[in-house]
Amino acid sequence: MTAEKTDIAVVRDKILKLKKDLNAIILAHNYQRPEVQDIADITGDSLELSRAAAKTDYAVIVFCGVHFMAESASILSPDKTVLLPELGAGCPMADMVTVTGPRKTKRELYTDVLGITFAFADEFTLLDMKKKYPGVPVVAYVNTSAAVKAESDICCTSSNVVKVVNSLREDTVICIPDRNLSAYAAKRTTKKIISWDGFCNVHHAHLDVEDVKQAKAEHPDAVLVVHPECPPEVQDMADEITSTSGMLRFCKESNHKEFIIGTEEGILHRLRKDSPGKQFYILNREMVCPNMKRTKLTSVLTAMEKMQYVIKVPENIRVPAKRALDRMLEIK
Ligand code: 13P
Ligand code: SF4
Numbered sequence: 001m002t003a004e005k006t007d008i009a010v011v012r013d014k015i016l017k018l019k020k021d022l023n024a025i026i027l028a029h030n031y032q033r034p035e036v037q038d039i040a041d042i043t044g045d046s047l048e049l050s051r052a053a054a055k056t057d058y059a060v061i062v063f064c065g066v067h068f069m070a071e072s073a074s075i076l077s078p079d080k081t082v083l084l085p086e087l088g089a090g091c092p093m094a095d096m097v098t099v100t101g102p103r104k105t106k107r108e109l110y111t112d113v114l115g116i117t118f119a120f121a122d123e124f125t126l127l128d129m130k131k132k133y134p135g136v137p138v139v140a141y142v143n144t145s146a147a148v149k150a151e152s153d154i155c156c157t158s159s160n161v162v163k164v165v166n167s168l169r170e171d172t173v174i175c176i177p178d179r180n181l182s183a184y185a186a187k188r189t190t191k192k193i194i195s196w197d198g199f200c201n202v203h204h205a206h207l208d209v210e211d212v213k214q215a216k217a218e219h220p221d222a223v224l225v226v227h228p229e230c231p232p233e234v235q236d237m238a239d240e241i242t243s244t245s246g247m248l249r250f251c252k253e254s255n256h257k258e259f260i261i262g263t264e265e266g267i268l269h270r271l272r273k274d275s276p277g278k279q280f281y282i283l284n285r286e287m288v289c290p291n292m293k294r295t296k297l298t299s300v301l302t303a304m305e306k307m308q309y310v311i312k313v314p315e316n317i318r319v320p321a322k323r324a325l326d327r328m329l330e331i332k
Contacts, residue, residue: 008035011297015039018304024060026300027052027073030244031266031292032064036300040064043270045245046072046142047157053077054329062303063311064295066091070311071146075321082311085303086294093229094143096198097177099126099151126151129174133194138174139164140324141181143200146313148176149321155328158228159243162188163331180204184228184235202264203229206286212237215260215283222281225250226262234262251275264289 027049028040037043042052053073060081063070070084102123140152156164165185175182177198186193226238235241252274262283271280
């Protein structure tokens with residue numbers, strides 16, 4: 001090691017060595033910090049990472065993302081050790097739906113900030129929903145807990161929600177937990193969608209039509225690309241609505257040179273890497289997911305040194321949850 005070597009390079013070297021020693025693969029979501037994305041073997045959206053977790057041969061999966069993503073890896077690869085470097089990295093939207101108990105993310109946390117009226121009380125559970133609409137299949141966004149997936153018929157991600165909804169034979173489906181993803185799907189299917197009333201505070205709370213107008217005025221030649229978790233009125237103003245990896249593909253293949261991006265700011269790192277000659281502007285600077293940002297390079301190193309935090313879904317939940325995930329993964 002040279003004296004000039006930066007701290008970051010030292011940590012990187014240690015991680016790379018441990019990766020070999022442990023026979024580990026590092027998966028990172030597109031919202032992770034740039035230096036975490038750069039150390040990962042695979043970066044991607046939820047669907048790509050689920051597929052990678054399902055077919056990996058490595059003994060250890062280090063999941064740089066949030067809790068439900070590591071749970072999905074554990075569900076799909078039960079014989080592997082799945083590590084989530086920061087145990088507190090949750091997803092508030094995923095916590096907006098529970099199987100039995102009250103919501104873990106209380107609406108009071110958001111009503112003050114957003115002035116939103118919820119359709120259901122905090123005590124309203126997935127089982128209540130199923131009782132209210134007997135026989136109606138439940139499509140669970142992957143941004144849900146393993147327990148919720150286990151009570152659902154099929155999973156979906158932002159990139160396949162329409163295909164998943166259309167794959168069901170019933171004319172009416174329940175979509176949980178994101179109201180905006182439900183609205184996105186409802187516009188693209190003939191099926192009736194009954195939606196849960198959850199939302200992502202990064203995509204929902206920090207965005208409105210005024211943000212779009214302002215960004216478009218500042219960058220009149222830019223194309224607007226947004227995530228389906230954005231509010232419907234923002235989606236309506238967009239040129240393209242797609243998942244995080246869908247954005248990467250769209251911007252790379254596009255002939256345009258400037259893009260306004262309506263999703264978590266971590267994606268800009270990869271966008272700029274993939275398309276160096278193009279300009280990317282975040283739709284709103286507040287679009288930062290604190291949970292995605294918890295994982296630092298040092299968290300990854302500590303996780304591998306201490307083999308923490310092991311995410312293991314119990315078999316009674318894993319088996320039915322896997323059924324819902326497998327059913328999704330079978331859809332091409
Ligand atoms: P993607 O599946 O599009 O990467 O989205 C995951 C997510 O958490 C969006 O907030
Ligand atoms: Fe959850 Fe939103 Fe963060 Fe995605 S960006 S992990 S939906 S809180």
